[in-house]
Amino acid sequence: MAATTHSPAVSDPARAARVVVVGDGPLTIDDVVDVARHGARVRLADAAVEAMAASRAVVEGLAGDDRPHYGVSTGFGALARRHIPVERRAQLQLSLVRSHAAGSGPEVEREVVRALQLLRLATLATGRTGARPVVAHTYAAMLDAGLTPVVREFGSLGCSGDLAPLAHVALAALGEGEVRDATGALVPAADALAAAGIVPLALREKEGLALINGTDGMLGMLALALHDLRSLLTTADVAAAASVEALLGSDAPFAADLVAMRPHPGQAASAANLRALLDGSPVVASHRTLDADGRPACTRVQDAYSLRCAPQVHGAARDTLDHAAAVARRELAAAIDNPVVTVDGRVESNGNFHGAPVAYVLDFLAIAAADVASMSERRTDRFLDKARNEGLPPFLADDPGVDSGLMIAQYTAAGIVSELKRLAVPSSVDSIPSSAMQEDHVSMGWAGARTLRRAVDGLGRVLAIELLTATRALDLRCDAASLHPARGTGAVRDLVRTVAAGPGPDRYLAPEIEAVTHLVATGAVTAAASAAVGHLA
Numbered sequence: 001m002a003a004t005t006h007s008p009a010v011s012d013p014a015r016a017a018r019v020v021v022v023g024d025g026p027l028t029i030d031d032v033v034d035v036a037r038h039g040a041r042v043r044l045a046d047a048a049v050e051a052m053a054a055s056r057a058v059v060e061g062l063a064g065d066d067r068p069h070y071g072v073s074t075g076f077g078a079l080a081r082r083h084i085p086v087e088r089r090a091q092l093q094l095s096l097v098r099s100h101a102a103g104s105g106p107e108v109e110r111e112v113v114r115a116l117q118l119l120r121l122a123t124l125a126t127g128r129t130g131a132r133p134v135v136a137h138t139y140a141a142m143l144d145a146g147l148t149p150v151v152r153e154f155g156s157l158g159c160s161g162d163l164a165p166l167a168h169v170a171l172a173a174l175g176e177g178e179v180r181d182a183t184g185a186l187v188p189a190a191d192a193l194a195a196a197g198i199v200p201l202a203l204r205e206k207e208g209l210a211l212i213n214g215t216d217g218m219l220g221m222l223a224l225a226l227h228d229l230r231s232l233l234t235t236a237d238v239a240a241a242a243s244v245e246a247l248l249g250s251d252a253p254f255a256a257d258l259v260a261m262r263p264h265p266g267q268a269a270s271a272a273n274l275r276a277l278l279d280g281s282p283v284v285a286s287h288r289t290l291d292a293d294g295r296p297a298c299t300r301v302q303d304a305y306s307l308r309c310a311p312q313v314h315g316a317a318r319d320t321l322d323h324a325a326a327v328a329r330r331e332l333a334a335a336i337d338n339p340v341v342t343v344d345g346r347v348e349s350n351g352n353f354h355g356a357p358v359a360y361v362l363d364f365l366a367i368a369a370a371d372v373a374s375m376s377e378r379r380t381d382r383f384l385d386k387a388r389n390e391g392l393p394p395f396l397a398d399d400p401g402v403d404s405g406l407m408i409a410q411y412t413a414a415g416i417v418s419e420l421k422r423l424a425v426p427s428s429v430d431s432i433p434s435s436a437m438q439e440d441h442v443s444m445g446w447a448g449a450r451t452l453r454r455a456v457d458g459l460g461r462v463l464a465i466e467l468l469t470a471t472r473a474l475d476l477r478c479d480a481a482s483l484h485p486a487r488g489t490g491a492v493r494d495l496v497r498t499v500a501a502g503p504g505p506d507r508y509l510a511p512e513i514e515a516v517t518h519l520v521a522t523g524a525v526t527a528a529a530s531a532a533v534g535h536l537a
Helices: 029-038 046-063 086-100 110-124 133-144 163-173 189-195 207-212 216-246 256-260 265-278 282-286 310-332 356-384 407-423 445-481 487-497 510-521 524-533
Strands: 019-022 041-044 104-107 152-154 178-180 186-188 288-290 296-298
Touching (some): 029 310, 041 110, 041 133, 186 189, 265 524, 282 445, 356 445, 445 510, 487 524, 510 524
Antiparallel strands (some): 178 186, 288 296
16 A cells, blocks of 8 residues: 655654664664664674674584585575585575575565664674674665665565565675665666675675575564554544544543553553543533533443544554564564574574564554554544534535535545455465475565555554544534634644645545645654643553
């Protein structure tokens, strides 16, 4: 759903100015976002260089050994029993990279490739791969020069690492293939390296394997999605609050003591956001009566689920996000290669490259995104139905019949939600054997990550349409009753009005939907709401 882009994204100058040190400990999700999306520079820690040199000495000690050592003196995958003579081992590594750079399809987004390359650099920096420090320095130099290898959409099964995507990056470091330069122009890798003063790598024993055997692509996309979904789930609370207010819904179900009866942390956070956003709303107060004891008692105690149960659904998505973030943090602390050089100097084969831990949460997040979007679209639809919108015009149209109002905006949201439901079918339940049955169970995590990126994009668009609809409804409601919205929802309404006009005759809607989508994607919506009511979770 999201378009592939080759030019650099708009960068946050403060984040671009950072220097991310690789090898002093695990990277954070913010580190990945800053390098991948904002162009922050990287530096290899001195301790990492020392660790790499130590493990390299182990590999070189094995190079002349007559016994077979996988990746050092043997072939790969189903060819692992083939012994390779010393004089052919440099060619072995070069052939590995060339043959595995076999991706196909559209180019992968710049930020994804940068994330992938940074995370492979982080594994190299652990000193567990046996690669020379020059390999890591070359990757760091390419990142700092803004050189982005061309990686294709298809080629990874999410086991033995993201092989084809990582091989395309390695190929560029060798001076072969193509890259996008800092301006987004397509350039032969050899020319781009020369222009940046980077000497192409000449691989030695084990190094080709070390560059392609990791879950870095799927992990990079997970990190980017986690960052974006944090903001989008808060935006979902903002949109829900505006919808509750404009549909004359009740805020009573969001009371802290009611929510605490089901002690899920995400639910509590979402309900707290809704309370803050609706606090002091004259619109909500306008349809309250007093009970027998003289206390406010809202008559809207059985709102539709899409209003009343927003904390439960949004909260479940938040808890899913927290679980996925815990998995990501573990992966960011991992050294994934096969074989690895252990701390005590052994060279051991292992299965840590299998993508299942990442693949499962990628799928889980796509399910959560689809469900949050589905609830949002139901609130949008409620606004447009005269029988359910509490006295607003049909389709929020200026002159219903002559004008169609936001009728087709809801169609757009519905179409996206339908697509998100299809995208929510898990990739990780599939496995297709490869490498002559040596790799007979794979995770399909790369496919799940690609799906999640489209799901995140779709969720943002659906929330934007709800905000466009809810703010128009708020204007109609407030104008008719001489009221004004709550501080938080009012601030968001005012922000939306900077890019989309209020109620009136029909007009060209697509640019307004895109403009509000941009406000959602950049975090401007949550920033406006937080500025008005204080920090939102």
